[in-house]
Amino acid sequence: MYCSCESCHINNTFFTLIQEAGVDKFCHSRSEIKIPSGKTFINQGDEIKSFKYLKDGLIKLHRLDINGKDQIIFFGRPLDYISIQNTFSEKTYNYSVTAIENSTVCIFDINVMKDLIQTNGKFAIKMLEISSMALNRIIDNSLELISKTMYGKVASLLLFFSEKVYLKDSFDLPVSRKEIAQYTGLSIETVIRVISEFRKDGIIKVFGKRIEIVNKPGLISLNEHN
Amino acid sequence: MYCSCESCHINNTFFTLIQEAGVDKFCHSRSEIKIPSGKTFINQGDEIKSFKYLKDGLIKLHRLDINGKDQIIFFGRPLDYISIQNTFSEKTYNYSVTAIENSTVCIFDINVMKDLIQTNGKFAIKMLEISSMALNRIIDNSLELISKTMYGKVASLLLFFSEKVYLKDSFDLPVSRKEIAQYTGLSIETVIRVISEFRKDGIIKVFGKRIEIVNKPGLISLNEHN
DNA sequence: CGCGGCTTTGATGTTCATCAAGTAAAGTGG
DNA sequence: CCACTTTACTTGATGAACATCAAAGCCGCG
Incomplete structure (x- = not known):
């Protein structure tokens, strides 16, 4: 060998x-x-x-x-x-x-x-x-x-994939909504709603698994203060 | 020396x-x-x-x-x-x-x-x-x-002090309500309300800092299923 | 084609935080 | 020792955060 x-x-x-x-x-x-x-x-x-x-x-x-x-x-x-x-x-x-x-x-x-x-x-x-x-x-x-709201939890995980895994603002989410729920302790529906809100607020763009972070400072702020 | x-x-x-x-x-x-x-x-x-x-x-x-x-x-x-x-x-x-x-x-x-x-x-x-x-x-x-409700969180900590620290059903709580809140991620008022409910339900007796676990199986059940 | 899993949205109810107000307890300075 | 301040505790009222239930669309797969 x-x-x-x-x-x-x-x-x-x-x-x-x-x-x-x-x-x-x-x-x-x-x-x-x-x-x-x-x-x-x-x-x-x-x-x-x-x-x-x-x-x-x-x-x-x-x-x-x-x-x-x-x-x-x-x-x-x-x-x-x-x-x-x-x-x-x-x-x-x-x-x-x-x-x-x-x-x-x-x-x-x-x-x-x-x-x-x-x-x-x-x-x-x-x-x-x-x-x-x-x-x-x-x-x-x-x-x-333990200290964050649903917004901070999801923001934190999106930033983890962006900054620690893929080193890009645009990436394919490697986990399902269900897995995000299992990690954050939220329900699946709540995870979906948060992602959906981020999308409506112009923080991110979503195409199925594809995530594009549009307003990074906004996401970072959500992570730090929610 | x-x-x-x-x-x-x-x-x-x-x-x-x-x-x-x-x-x-x-x-x-x-x-x-x-x-x-x-x-x-x-x-x-x-x-x-x-x-x-x-x-x-x-x-x-x-x-x-x-x-x-x-x-x-x-x-x-x-x-x-x-x-x-x-x-x-x-x-x-x-x-x-x-x-x-x-x-x-x-x-x-x-x-x-x-x-x-x-x-x-x-x-x-x-x-x-x-x-x-x-x-x-x-x-x-x-x-x-991350997975428990307020009841499970507080029950878990009471059981920790009872079973891992003092090895008794009756003990002086070494932490304030505020510290329980800081550990569990709950608000102080919520911690107080949970303790108060446990008392009203006959799970524990409370005299200031003194806690007496009256219904241990009940507390264990709350810990495991809430 | 149909089935099961993933996703999404809406309606509803529970869990929990926040605000307000008051009591008890405990330290502080005179 | 008493008045005084501060800190811990408690309860109620209200609203926000979040879960649950229900229904429907999408998609991959046998």
């Missing part, structure tokens, strides 16, 4: 910290899979056997709540460490992961990973940094969603 | 993983402070110079949002690692920490801590476990607060 790590844009994070012998072992335990959009590749309850990160694409982490309703925890972009949440504290996943765009996932043997953390101090610190950042992001999301 | 680590109930977590030479260095960098209830001992924006954990007492992590409103992130119990969130990813705290009961905080030099992580593999894994658990807890809280 050829190790194509050099071509991976996550090089900086991982491989600058691993020296000769380590790289061999690490690369040998590595594999890569393509996940088509819509496919759930980790199921809530699955045993954790590997450490995964998203090389390319877009995913959602989601979970069934006590009443059987599916809730979206967050959307993962490239460089997000899909497994970080409980790779080190649980034996099974307590959430599912589904691709919402065609994605590429890198997979490492969990024991090789743990071994590396134990023997490479800098690598261990790096992993803690990554874990801390994930925690910060969840906290930000959580406080944001 | 005498190292009284043996008497600390967190021994298991930390010191079983550190061998001779390490303990000396670690203990030498350790200190302990008493924090009176109500005192803010970490301010949003402060430089992170040490690693702290709560030995005894009760604290709240909180943050000012963009509009100047104080939001409570979570309540920390003994053994919670106050600093975990961003000790390893940020230079300054992005939240404040305030004691809501008389508390004892253990303080370690951050560099000694990082050194220990780099040189002691098992310790590094342990820290990652702790970080993962913190992340899981925040995710649980977040999903809970």
